[in-house]
Amino acid sequence: MHTDWTTTDIDDSRARELGTTLGVSPVTASLLMARGHETPESARAFLTPTLAGLRPPQRLFGMDTAVKRLVRAITEGEVIFICGDYDADGITSTALLVTFLRSAGAHVAWHLPHRVEDGYGFHASQVTDRAVPAQARVIVTVDCGSTSFEAVNAAKTCGIDVIITDHHTTGDTLPDALAVINPKQPACESGMENLAGVGVAFYLAAALRTALRDIGHWKKGGEPNLKALCDIVALGTVADIVPLTAENRILTRAGLEMINRDTRPGIASLLTAAKANKESVDSEDIAFRLAPRINAAGRMDHAQVGLDLMLAPSKAQAAPIATELCRLNSHRQETEARIFDEIVTYIEESPAMLDRKSLVLARNGWHPGVLGIVASRVVREYGKPAFVISVDERGIAKGSGRSIPGVDLYKALSATSDTLERFGGHRQAAGLQLRADRIVDFHRELESHLTETTTQEDYLTAIPADARLPLSEISPALIDELETLAPFGEGNREPLFIAEDIQVLSSTEVGRGHRRYILAAKGNPHLAKCMAIRFNHPGGPPEKRIARCLFSLRWNRWNGGKSPQMQIHDMET
Known part of the structure; x- marks a missing residue:
């Protein structure tokens, strides 16, 4: 059982002062300070993110050149070809641009790669086999392209301009x-390096x-409301596990509002x-219900299935795709x-593997x-x-x-690049390709x-509690x-608390391996009673006393009502 729980040191007097200014509890004020928000402003x-708080698009290098070319393509009726990727970020990025460009009256075509047959990224074959037959004059990549030298050169040879949009x-x-x-x-130098591809x-x-708008394109109406696209942005952003801070927080909050408008x-x-x-969809629903299903298209079949869902004009057309x-x-x-x-x-069977600093596991035929x-x-x-490799x-x-x-991980792959044919990714997640005889x-x-480059401390795992x-x-x-701190996710995790010396008034198994409790402070069984739930209980006899537990707090909403509920993540008895 994990007992290494750390807490953040916050100046209590400053937290009380901030809480008084904001009209919130010292607990909430300390949570804000721990997230870097130490001033009332x-x-x-942070508490009231609005689209007006987004930094201007022109901060992104290359934006002006890209926009000028696309304005010309739209006004002159040229075909704009979107090259996406097969994960949820790539699918939603493609859906967003296709939706917007259609609303602008553009001639737009697109292609999403097959994970196995095409592989990740923008490839020369997409130019010759897809964009050229579509008579495209401009290619826009989304969520890919930053390392696609061969494909860009192929496009130039064919007289096609390429605009790369990416975040890798x-x-x-x-x-x-x-x-x-x-x-x-x-x-x-935009400071927006945490944007997902869809962002x-x-x-x-x-x-x-x-x-x-500046050239009067929308004079006859039809100018799209960008907030209406934020549901797509929220889905791709949460799915790609980028920090839900700054622009990502603003866009995801707006997107959840749109999702809940159905x-x-x-x-x-x-x-x-x-x-x-649920009465209200949140970032957890995106992460655990929507994103895995969108990603399943590219993982198990073809990403186009996910894109078809995102572009479906009616629920009647969307429903069978959702079922699939x-x-x-x-x-x-x-x-x-x-x-x-x-x-x-x-x-x-090979426990000596665990003495190493990393795990590299490979087998023939594992589903990629x-x-x-x-x-x-x-x-x-x-x-x-860990690396899991299919040969x-x-x-x-x-x-x-x-x-x-x-x-x-990206630095580690860069240091081992002489053994690889290709690689890419981020600090925490990456992909690679190599010959099987180079795996060792x-x-x-x-x-x-x-x-x-690492020490034993780098491998220590700790669960950070807030208070x-x-x-x-x-x-x-x-x-x-x-709830005002939501949406929760990477970079803005749900607050975790530690409570100690708790009496278990009742403990009941619910569902498959879950346990529901009624808890009270030790010595005061008639005071501070709290409902609690622990999902995936490790088993064993029901607890009678909890020495300390790690928990989050939520409303348990059901049948139009709501009640406070602790969600226990770990405990010591």
Whole structure:
């Protein structure tokens, strides 16, 4: 049982002062300070994010050039070809630009790659086999393209301009595209490097809408409301696990508002098919219900299925697609579980593997669509960076890696690049391709790099709690305040609290392996009674006393009513 819980040191007097100014409890004020909002102005902006708070699109390097070219393409009737990616961020990025460009009267075509047949990124074959036959004069990549040198050169040879929109880590040299809009490129000083691919696409649409307005393009009406596109942005942003801060927080909050208005047939139908029977959809619903099903299209079939859902004009057309995505997701879950079980068995039979600083696991025929998810589970289970690799009949090995907070995966792959054919990704997640006969060399170089650059502290896992909170201080008003900190996710996790010396008044098993409690402060069984739930209880006899527990606080909404509920994440008895 995990007992390494850390708490943030916050100046209590400053928290009380900030809370008085804002009209919130000291607990909420301390949470704001822990998230970097130590002044009333910063805290208010965080608590009430609005689209007006977005930084202007022109901050993104390459935006002006891209917009000018697209304005010409729209006004002259040229075909604009969108090249996307097969994950939820790539699908939503494509859906957003296709939707916007259609509203602008543009001639637009698109292509999403197949995960196995095409692989990640923008390829020369998309130019010659897709864009050229479509008579495209401009290609816009979304969520990819920053390393697609060959494809950009192929487009130039064919007389097609390329605009790259992306958010992945770049090298010092970029493809010779007409414009590259990527907040992570060295020349971009926007400060928006945490945008997802769909966020970059949204900014392009925003800048393009303004430019078209300036030339009178919308005089006859039809100017799109950008907030109406934020549901798509929220889905892609949460799915890509980028920090829900700054622009991402603003866009996701606006997007959740649109999702709860039930305005897009595809998203509404997927919520119904996923049995998300809630009064209010939140970021957790996106992360655990919507995003996995959208991603299942690219993992188990073709990403076009997910795009078809996003572009469906009615619920009647969207409903069967949503049902298919749920079927694909179930297939994904079964495949993922089988591979993970194989890995666990293999490690149990070879326990010396756990003495290494990383895990590299490879086998012939593992489904390439679930490697990243399996790698994430391996990291959670064993607490170290992991690569899960599938080898095909040609001896080509493709894999996904996931990491722990203390290890930069992209830097690790850069240090081992002589063993790889290609790689890309972020600090915590990456993909690679190499020959099967180089896997051992790759792991050896990876171990050497980690030995030189990491310490034992980098591998220590700790659960960060925000504060100690006695049961007597839990109140409806506090839970209301906590909800104003949402949406929760990467970079803005749901607040966690520690409570100590708790008496268990009742304990009941519910569902499959879950447990519901009625708790009270020790020695005061008639005071501060709290309902609590622990999902995936580890088993054993019912607890009579809890020495301390780690929990979050939420409203339990059901049948039009709501009641305070602790969600227990860990406990010591």
